[in-house]
Amino acid sequence: METRIERHTICVLVDNEAGVLARVIGLFSGRGYNIESLTVAEVEKSQRLSRITVVTTGTPMIIEQIKAQLSRLVPVHKVSDLTIEGPHLERELALVKVAGTGEKRVESLRIADIFRARVVDWTIESFVFEMTGSTEKLDAFINLMQPLGLVDVSRTGVVAIARGPEPL
Amino acid sequence: MTGHTEMLGATMVLKALADQGVDVVFGYPGGAVLPIYDELFKQNRVRHILVRHEQAAVHAAEGYARSTGKVGVVLVTSGPGATNAVTGLTDALMDSIPIVCLTGQVPTHLIGNDAFQEADTTGITRPCTKHNYLVKRIEDLSRTLHEAFYVARSGRPGPVVVDLPKDVQQTRGPYLGPEQVEHRSYRPQTEPDPAKIAEAVDMMMAAKRPLFYCGGGVVNSGRKASELLTRLVHMTGFPCTLTLMGLGAFPASDKQFLGMLGMHGTYEANLAMHGCDVMINIGARFDDRVTGKIAAFSPGSKKIHVDIDPSSINKNVRVDLGIVGDATSVLEALIAEWKRRDARADGKALDRWWRQIEEWRARDCLRYQQSETLIKPQYALQRLYDAIKDRDAYVTTEVGQHQMWAAQFLKFEQPHRWMTSGGLGTMGYGLPAAIGVQIAHPESLVIDVAGEASILMNIQELSTARQFNLPVKLFILNNQWMGMVRQWQELLHGGRYSESYTASLPDFVKLAEAFGATGLRATKPQDVDGVIARMIETKGPVVVDVCVDQKENCFPMIPSGAAHNEMLLGPGDEAKKPISEEGMVLV
Numbered sequence: 001m002e003t004r005i006e007r008h009t010i011c012v013l014v015d016n017e018a019g020v021l022a023r024v025i026g027l028f029s030g031r032g033y034n035i036e037s038l039t040v041a042e043v044e045k046s047q048r049l050s051r052i053t054v055v056t057t058g059t060p061m062i063i064e065q066i067k068a069q070l071s072r073l074v075p076v077h078k079v080s081d082l083t084i085e086g087p088h089l090e091r092e093l094a095l096v097k098v099a100g101t102g103e104k105r106v107e108s109l110r111i112a113d114i115f116r117a118r119v120v121d122w123t124i125e126s127f128v129f130e131m132t133g134s135t136e137k138l139d140a141f142i143n144l145m146q147p148l149g150l151v152d153v154s155r156t157g158v159v160a161i162a163r164g165p166e167p168l
Numbered sequence: 169m170t171g172h173t174e175m176l177g178a179t180m181v182l183k184a185l186a187d188q189g190v191d192v193v194f195g196y197p198g199g200a201v202l203p204i205y206d207e208l209f210k211q212n213r214v215r216h217i218l219v220r221h222e223q224a225a226v227h228a229a230e231g232y233a234r235s236t237g238k239v240g241v242v243l244v245t246s247g248p249g250a251t252n253a254v255t256g257l258t259d260a261l262m263d264s265i266p267i268v269c270l271t272g273q274v275p276t277h278l279i280g281n282d283a284f285q286e287a288d289t290t291g292i293t294r295p296c297t298k299h300n301y302l303v304k305r306i307e308d309l310s311r312t313l314h315e316a317f318y319v320a321r322s323g324r325p326g327p328v329v330v331d332l333p334k335d336v337q338q339t340r341g342p343y344l345g346p347e348q349v350e351h352r353s354y355r356p357q358t359e360p361d362p363a364k365i366a367e368a369v370d371m372m373m374a375a376k377r378p379l380f381y382c383g384g385g386v387v388n389s390g391r392k393a394s395e396l397l398t399r400l401v402h403m404t405g406f407p408c409t410l411t412l413m414g415l416g417a418f419p420a421s422d423k424q425f426l427g428m429l430g431m432h433g434t435y436e437a438n439l440a441m442h443g444c445d446v447m448i449n450i451g452a453r454f455d456d457r458v459t460g461k462i463a464a465f466s467p468g469s470k471k472i473h474v475d476i477d478p479s480s481i482n483k484n485v486r487v488d489l490g491i492v493g494d495a496t497s498v499l500e501a502l503i504a505e506w507k508r509r510d511a512r513a514d515g516k517a518l519d520r521w522w523r524q525i526e527e528w529r530a531r532d533c534l535r536y537q538q539s540e541t542l543i544k545p546q547y548a549l550q551r552l553y554d555a556i557k558d559r560d561a562y563v564t565t566e567v568g569q570h571q572m573w574a575a576q577f578l579k580f581e582q583p584h585r586w587m588t589s590g591g592l593g594t595m596g597y598g599l600p601a602a603i604g605v606q607i608a609h610p611e612s613l614v615i616d617v618a619g620e621a622s623i624l625m626n627i628q629e630l631s632t633a634r635q636f637n638l639p640v641k642l643f644i645l646n647n648q649w650m651g652m653v654r655q656w657q658e659l660l661h662g663g664r665y666s667e668s669y670t671a672s673l674p675d676f677v678k679l680a681e682a683f684g685a686t687g688l689r690a691t692k693p694q695d696v697d698g699v700i701a702r703m704i705e706t707k708g709p710v711v712v713d714v715c716v717d718q719k720e721n722c723f724p725m726i727p728s729g730a731a732h733n734e735m736l737l738g739p740g741d742e743a744k745k746p747i748s749e750e751g752m753v754l755v
């Protein structure tokens with residue numbers, strides 16, 4: 001049997017009704033699937049549709065199961081595996097708080113500039129940077145901030161969309 | 169369009185049930201459903217069967233549903249009413265039984281306040297239902313009720329809970345009829361992809377050692393699916409085996425039938441599974457009781473899997489061809505394609521395959537040692553079968569050795585006649601299920617084949633049987649042990665019989681009498697026929713205490729963690745084949 005572990009980004013369009021997120025999360029925990037990140041927000045007000053983006057890992061057989069199990073939830077309209085359905089974009093947003101003074105403070109600002117992170121809050125001894133990008137880019141930025149006084153991080157998790165003109 | 173009819177929430181519940189064609193509800197009252205019980209009182213379209221425990225209400229609804237093909241309906245109160253129903257709901261989920269369970273809830277303004285008899289019913293039942301709803305607004309009530317029935321019966325059937333806060337039951341609002349409600353998103357695929365049907369027929373025509381392996385999905389699909397399966401099996405000349413859930417989907421007396429497969433299945437069925445080159449699975453789910461050790465499961469076969477639930481395909485076993493669709497539609501399509509091509513199996517190869525199967529069959533794996541003094545459980549069931557085979561009979565079971573023996577020794581020619589808790593293995597299922605069956609088929613003979621331990625789990629339902637004059641027959645194979653547990657302890661735990669003996673069993677004859685039923689007892693093989701005859705001719709509920717051999721084990725047996733060809737055929741086999749360490753951790 002295949003044991004290769006793959007990482008997949010899956011988008012799920014669901015009715016925005018009470019309990020729908022619990023259903024999705026309960027499915028993952030109940031069946032022992034991994035969640036690397038999960039985001040959810042309403043994307044269609046008039047039709048009350050929410051979009052969930054979940055990044056998960058597993059063998060090809062498990063990934064196939066995850067999609068089949070998601071599809072059979074009653075309030076799910078569509079399940080789409082962006083990882084196999086062609087080119088797509090993945091973005092994450094992070095707020096990164098760095099505290100310190102002197103050379104470290106200057107250095108953090110310089111690196112933020114290179115990464116195109118924006119300063120959204122500052123005091124004499126701290127910055128909060130806002131940054132958008134791929135998961136890897138955010139990881140790299142946060143790692144660099146570590147020795148420069150990183151004190152707090154808040155991340156959204158991945159949102160994703162297919163390239164080109166087609167809807168989900 | 170005419171304007172909507174306005175009515176009270178509780179009235180709406182009864183109206184929706186009637187509009188859905190419901191004629192009976194199994195339930196138990198309480199504070200949070202009093203308005204619904206009040207409406208029930210005022211009408212006479214829907215009949216209410218008062219059970220003695222909410223778990224039994226769900227099992228009764230399951231028995232009703234499985235013997236009729238209709239949705240079973242349950243009505244219970246909030247809090248403990250709902251939590252008591254959880255085992256039944258899980259049972260129905262595992263065995264794909266369509267149930268709508270209405271639960272009362274505290275009024276909306278008290279939800280979340282730890283109010284009296286409040287439980288987070290939708291939270292608790294989310295993983296044990298196909299879907300569930302909490303109705304917070306009267307405007308959503310009728311739509312939700314109709315949706316619940318649609319979801320319960322379509323696609324792969326299952327239980328649906330509708331949680332009804334008391335204030336919603338007491339508010340007036342607009343009623344929509346079933347024809348005005350369409351589900352937003354849920355549209356299970358029932359029609360198969362024609363290209364895949366063609367591919368399946370290619371595989372079947374090329375097969376040298378083919379086998380049909382079919383399950384509860386064929387039964388759930390309706391009577392016609394079983395007729396079509398029988399036709400297809402006859403057209404092809406292939407052998408056919410059934411799962412525990414599928415018994416009756418193909419006639420047991422047919423010579424192409426190999427018996428049940430799996431852990432306690434027949435030698436010929438399991439070896440045919442192991443040795444086949446093309447496996448055609450229709451409506452079965454490669455359950456671990458069937459596959460045994462996955463790595464050694466049917467190693468040389470190409471596998472076709474037909475299932476209405478796409479998530480069943482490639483879940484446990486990788487298959488070569490997955491076909492999503494309803495068993496009836498798929499069988500129709502397969503038959504049409506087989507005919508269109510004027511297809512023929514490879515006759516020579518098939519003959520050889522059948523000769524091999526006949527050799528396996530000649531082992532006569534269900535043989536047992538008859539005794540002059542002790543009633544062998546197998547003997548009791550053979551005599552029971554003889555007495556009921558020409559009657560209009562339905563059989564339910566509890567869980568344990570007796571269940572497996574019943575599956576081996578009672579033969580079903582038709583679907584919907586056999587109800588057993590397969591997926592969850594719920595002791596206490598059989599008596600309430602028999603009550604549900606009897607309600608649906610008042611004139612038929614309904615028998616619960618029970619163990620003395622299991623029957624005590626829902627014995628209070630004898631009171632229900634008495635109240636509604638339901639002549640259910642409890643055929644207890646009393647070995648004084650939790651026999652199946654004892655068997656595992658003997659085979660796997662060095663004969664250390666930890667807590668598997670039931671001391672202080674009740675006197676089942678007196679117990680029957682206390683409930684207003686008839687009690688009978690057999691202690692010697694010579695008693696068996698007489699007691700069965702009296703059980704059948706006695707009116708009203710009957711409890712038969714059949715005192716059987718305490719030491720008998722159920723064979724054949726594939727020990728957990730073993731492959732199909734490592735089957736134990738009888739007591740002499742045990743020592744030769746020690747059970748592996750991986751096997752020990754399995755259930």
Ligand SMILES: Cc1ncc(C[n+]2csc(CCOP(=O)(O)OP(=O)(O)O)c2C)c(N)n1
Binds near residue numbers: 618652
């Ligand atoms: C509710 C529940 N609890 C525990 C079990 C585990 N279990 C499976 S079979 C069995 C023994 C059943 O004994 P009995 O009803 O006397 O049947 P026998 O095996 O003796 O025929 C037990 C305890 C179960 N299946 N269901």
Ligand SMILES: [Mg+2]
Binds near residue numbers: 619646648
């Ligand atoms: Mg017993």
